[in-house]
Amino acid sequence: MTEKISACRSCLLGLAVGDAMGCAVDRKTLEEIYSDYGPNGLLGYDLANGCADISSYTQVAAFVGNGLLLSVSRGKTDPIPYIDLGLREWARNQQFHRDPEKSYCWVAKPKALRLHNNRDARMLDALRAETLGTPEQPNNQNTGPGALPGAVAVALFYDTKRLSTQQLITLAVRTVARTHGNPETFLAGAVLAQCIADRLQLPQKPLEEVFQDSIRQVQEQYKEQFPVPMELLSARLQQAIALAKDETQDIRLCMERLSCMSAASCLAGAMYACLTCGNDFDTALITAVNHSGLSAAVGALTGAIMGAGLNAEALPEFYLESLAPAQALSELAEDLAQGSLTTGLFDDHWDHKYMQGLPPEEHRMPV
Secondary structure: OOHHHHHHHHHHHHHHHHHHHHHOOOOOOHHHHHHHHOOOOOOOOOOEOOEEOOOHHHHHHHHHHHHHHHHHHOOOOOOHHHHHHHHHHHHHHHHOOOOOOOOOOHHHOOHHHOOOOOOOHHHHHHHHOOOOOOOOOOOOOOOOOOOHHHHHHHHHHOOOOOOOHHHHHHHHHHHHHOOOOOHHHHHHHHHHHHHHHHHHHOOOOOHHHHHHHHHHHHHHHHOOOOHHHHHHHHHHHHHHHHHHHOOOOOHHHHHHHHOEOOHHHHHHHHHHHHHOOOOOHHHHHHHHHOOOEOHHHHHHHHHHHHHHOOOHHHOOHHHHHOEOOHHHHHHHHHHHHHHOOOOOOOOHHHHHHHOOOOOOOOOOOOO
16 A cells, blocks of 8 residues: 555545544534533444444545546546536435435445435535536535535545646635535635645644645635635634644633634634644544534544544554445545546556446445
C-alpha cells in the first residue's frame, strides 16, 4: 500500500468513524449526553446489534467520490456533472428502501451506504430540482453541514499534476454550492478541502499552520467576491484556533461556546477538537462528539482531518472491526488515490465499477 493510498484510506475511514460515533448523540444537549453516558460522556461507539452504522455524512463523501471517478474514467475535464449524478443517485436511495434497479454508482449497492440516517431534508429537496445551484446562482441559503463531506472527497481526488490549489478550492466551492447556497457554507467546504489536501501532502506540517494557510488561501481567492461571508467564516475559525491555544479553558465549555449547528461552526468545532487532542485520534473524536449540536457532523470532519495525517495502520483497528461500510470505503479510498494519478489505463476491475456501475467482485468486497 503506497503512502498516498494509506493516507486516503485513513481519511475516509476516519470520517466514517467520527460519523458513526457521533450519530448516537447527534442533536442531544451536553446534559443529555452526560445523563445517558455518565460524567465523561460518550467514549466510543454505541453499537446497535454489534455494528457501528454511518449516516448521510459518510454517504455523501462516498457518492461524490464515486462521481469524481466516473468523470476521470470517461476522460472528462469538468467533474461537476458526474458529482451531480452521484449526489442525485444518493438522494434517490434516501427516498426508497428497495434496491436500485439501475445504478451508475457502485457505492449505491452496499447496504451500509444506503441507510436512512441523519438525512438533510433541505439537501434532498435541492437535489430534486432540475438545475442545481452555483455560487453565483444559489438555489437556497442552506447553512447545514450536509454537503461538507463532498469537499473531503474532492480533496482525496486532488493531485497537483491535475489541479492547482486555486482549482481545488473552486471545485470544492462548486461541489458544496450544488445543494447549499449559503456563501459561508460553501466557503467552509473550500477551507476543509484545502486542509485535507494539505494534510495528505504534508502530514508532518503542524495542524495550526495547516488551518491558517487554508483559511488564507480561500480568503485570497474569494474575499472580493464574497467579502462579508468570508470575513464571518474567518472570524469563526480564528475563534476556534484562539480557544485551542488557551490551556486554561475547559474543553467541553469551549465546544459549547462554538455552537456546532451550521457548516461553518461544525468546521470550527472540528478544528478545535483537532488542535486540542495532542495528536491523538481517540481524544479528538471524544471532544468532537461530546457537545450540544451536530455531533455526527463534527465527528465526521474531525475524523477526516485527523485521518488524513495518519497512515492506514495508525487508525485504531477496534474502530474498523464493527464499522459496517469499512471494506467498501477502503476500496473507494484506494480508487480515489489511484484515480488522481490516472494515465487513462484501467483494468477490468476498474471497468467493472466505474464503467458498469457494479460493486466489486464478491471475493473482494461482499455486498
